[in-house]
Amino acid sequence: MGTKAYFMIKTAREAGGEGYEEALKALEAMPEVESIESVSGDYDHVARIHAPKSVVSVANKILENEWIKHLEVFKVETDEPNPFLEEVCAIPAGESIRSCAQCGMCSASCPNIDKMDYSPRKIIALIRAGRRHEALSSNTMWVCASCYLCTVRCPNDVKITEMMHALECLAVDRDLASSRTATPTMYQLFVDSIKKNGRVHELGFMIRFYLKTNPFAAIKMAPVALQLLRHGRMPLRARKIKGTDQIKAILDRAQVLGGAR
Amino acid sequence: MRYYPFFPGCSLGATAVAYGDSVKAVAGPLEMELIELEDWNCCGSTPYGSTDEPEAVCIAARNLALAEKTGLDLVTPCSACYTTLQNANHNIQTYPDLKDRVNDALGAAGLEYGGKVRVRHLAEVIFTDIGLEAIESKVVNKLTGLKVAPYYGCQLVRPHRGFDDPEHPQTLDRLITSLGAEAVPFPLKSRCCGGSLIIPEPNLALGLIHQILDSATANGAECIITPCPLCQTNLDAYQGMVNARFKTRYEIPILFFTQLIGLAFGIDPKALGLDKGAVSAKRVLDPYLAVAK
The missing domain is CATH 1.20.1050.140 (Glutathione S-transferase Yfyf (Class Pi); Chain A, domain 2)
Structure with a gap:
């Protein structure tokens, strides 16, 4: 357990010059230094270190040597378990978020980013930092319209839209779905409609939606519904398929089998 | 067959x-x-x-x-x-x-x-298996002069790459031309209409619909065609709400691409459901219906 890090180190003793070998040996001899390699460029060495307590304390210990000119923490790796990341990676295509380079192409492509608590890029960062509550209680995935523009543009093939769907499922499962958006309620009523009839009855689930969320909003929407009714585009009665018992049997079994890939 | x-x-x-x-x-x-x-x-x-x-x-x-x-x-x-x-x-x-x-x-x-x-x-079946040549050979009522915006929406071309480009698709454009009509330039042709978010997040979706209608009409489109039921409903049934919110005066009919094909084939408008739009297609399509008869 503990943390690994890479340090970029510049010494006052240039390669080939006096004391260079001694400096390298002194660094190698430190118990925290796991391996060290010489590099060219602005720095002389890159060291992989193991920090039992903190990365900063190891850095300070190295900086005690008067011949160290500069030290930069290049990368920190923690081997702390991240069950949230594992959960997201377990859904189909979820493992793709491991290859996110945080370039921000997804955020730049999103038509609804101005309505989101966290941009798609930030949501991926939150998952990889294990910050379950912040990610799952945000509104981000609920204002994603599944347009897949981020997905086709991602240079590393991260399945961002699928990840949004997975976050929605996890938020519902953990009872963390944001109350600042009505999307979870609408989705649930849509699902209920399928479970009952095998197909979606738009008028039925929309009436239930407005009653449950904001009956006054229904008044604003009434002209739209009336237009559709008038043009024969909103059947009053639900159509039930013959195989509703099949649907029930499949879903009961799916529940027993549970989630993840 | x-x-x-x-x-x-x-x-x-x-x-x-x-x-x-x-x-x-x-x-x-x-x-x-x-x-x-x-x-x-x-x-x-x-x-x-x-x-x-x-x-x-x-x-x-x-x-x-x-x-x-x-x-x-x-x-x-x-x-x-x-x-x-x-x-x-x-x-x-x-x-x-x-x-x-x-x-x-x-x-x-x-x-x-x-x-x-x-x-x-x-749409992919019609373009790939049937082909534009076969469609063109069935046209009896050329839609000459009709300015049409091809609205692909998202999910026909994304995320599954197949018969057309995910961001700059062309097939519907070519279909419009093969029916004798004119495909107008339409930068937002594959942008999102908000889909089912129109119900829980109407403000968000109305904004997106507004942008799409603006892009089509600014380029002179007299009607929009689409291969997606959600896109059609959002652009058609909610056009009135867009007008109320953004103080605009859009009155652009939103047709399914199959309706436009049927019109060029000389099929009876009623059989094509052309009277079912919330925004009436009558004014725009009347000159072409006369030819159909």
Whole structure:
């Protein structure tokens, strides 16, 4: 357990010059230094270190040597378990978020980013930092319209839209779905409609939606519904398929089998 | 004659009844027979996949299992059904353990899915199997002068790359030209209309619809065509709300691409459901109807 890090180190003793070998040996001899390699460029060495307590304390210990000119923490790796990341990676295509380079192409492509608590890029960062509550209680995935523009543009093939769907499922499962958006309620009523009839009855689930969320909003929407009714585009009665018992049997079994890939 | 198992999707019996009518009307002249998949169920759409993933894939897979019995490709006219069924199919084909679990669940209903179905969008079938030349040869009523904006929406071209570019698709443009009409430049042709978010997040969706209508009309479009039931409903039925909110005066008819094909084929407008739009198509299409008769 503990943390690994890479340090970029510049010494006052240039390669080939006096004391260079001694400096390298002194660094190698430190118990925290796991391996060290010489590099060219602005720095002389890159060291992989193991920090039992903190990365900063190891850095300070190295900086005690008067011949160290500069030290930069290049990368920190923690081997702390991240069950949230594992959960997201377990859904189909979820493992793709491991290859996110945080370039921000997804955020730049999103038509609804101005309505989101966290941009798609930030949501991926939150998952990889294990910050379950912040990610799952945000509104981000609920204002994603599944347009897949981020997905086709991602240079590393991260399945961002699928990840949004997975976050929605996890938020519902953990009872963390944001109350600042009505999307979870609408989705649930849509699902209920399928479970009952095998197909979606738009008028039925929309009436239930407005009653449950904001009956006054229904008044604003009434002209739209009336237009559709008038043009024969909103059947009053639900159509039930013959195989509703099949649907029930499949879903009961799916529940027993549970989630993840 | 080509035969296809047909998955209409829930909206073709409701908000997109005109799509269903026009698909039926043009199928004959296009020498396609669309055979409705027996007792199909809702694909699950985005809402199911965003509520309970393991259940959603099984719901979609029941349709794939029913389709597999026919031994033919499954064709759907709905872009949302297309993406949902395609996603489920892709995941079942990619992850063997998922396939096992789906089959365990399907087994409870006496069904099984071997992963062999190919899911296709009706637009892709018409462009690829039938082809523009065959369509052009059936045109009796050239729509000369009609300015049309081709609105692809999202899920016909994304995320599954297939017959057209995910951001700059061209097929509908070429269809419009082959019918004698003019395809106007339309920068937002594959941008999002908000989909089902129009219900829980109307402010967000109305803004997106406004941008799309603006892009089409600014380029001189007299009507918009689309291959997606959700796009049609959002752009058509909510156009009045967009006008109220943004103080605009859009009055642009939103047609299904099959309605435009039918019009050029000289089919009776009523049989194409051209009277079903919330925004009337009468003013724009009247000059072309006269020729049809």
